[in-house]
Amino acid sequence: xxxxxxxxxxxxxxxxxxxxxxxxxxxxxxxxxxxxxxxxxxxxxxxxxxxxxxxxxxxxxxxxxxxxxxxxxxx
Numbered sequence: 001x002x003x004x005x006x007x008x009x010x011x012x013x014x015x016x017x018x019x020x021x022x023x024x025x026x027x028x029x030x031x032x033x034x035x036x037x038x039x040x041x042x043x044x045x046x047x048x049x050x051x052x053x054x055x056x057x058x059x060x061x062x063x064x065x066x067x068x069x070x071x072x073x074x075x
Contacts, residue, residue, distance in 0.1 A: 011040045018044040023052030
């Protein structure tokens with residue numbers, strides 16, 4: 001199975017609410033990479049989980065769940 005990629009025009013056409021969550025200590029997808037990716041998606045929101053690595057949903061589940069819940073409640 002090949003990689004899935006989207007060009008800037010495809011990303012600019014997205015209308016879905018989009019939330020990026022990244023751990024502050026993620027070495028696989030560093031926060032600056034995630035911020036750069038989010039900047040390509042109109043209206044995207046980025047949340048950073050301090051003290052978490054690549055798996056903030058597991059490492060800090062309460063924080064992760066609050067971020068996701070708050071994001072959806074706002075919509």
